[in-house]
Amino acid sequence: MSLISFGVVALDCPDPHALAGFYAEVLGWRVEDKGDGDWVEVAGPNGRALAFQRVADYRPPQWPGQDAPQQLHLDFDVARADLDEAERTVVVLGAKLVQHDEGVRDFRVYLDPAGHPFCLCLR
Structure with a gap:
């Protein structure tokens, strides 16, 4: 058994509440804001979660293309x-x-x- 376990995927964005709300609606999960609003998670079944992190001067990825890669x-x-x-x-x-x-x-x-x-x- 590993000492390390998977936590969460976090997406950078300009507005964590808005993006968390989008994915909560898409997945039927619930929004959980446990802090100052710069980090918001949506929680689903069996401990699954997605996180959203506020980034100043956020630049969205470009798809298709790699000028601002999707990563x-x-x-x-x-x-x-x-x-x-x-x-x-x-x-x-x-x-x-x-x-x-x-x-x-x-x-x-x-x-x-x-x-x-x-x-x-x-x-």
Whole structure:
């Protein structure tokens, strides 16, 4: 057994409350702000969590392209029958579709309200 365990993925952003709210709605999780608002988490089942950290002069990643590299992205699993509804949900919440699957891929790429790429992937 390792002495080290995985904690949380933290995303830099200009407004942690807003981005935490977006992902809490997407995932059906709850927002937990235990501090001064510069670090906000969304908590899910089985101890899962995402964190959002305020960064001054935040610059969103550029997708596609590497002028401001994405460095990471999040993948969310969705049943094939629910993919279109899931897309409508994330777009209404503020995501932007940037690559449709066009019937060829098993995922679609979006940018969250702070510009981080994420995918809705067929489960």
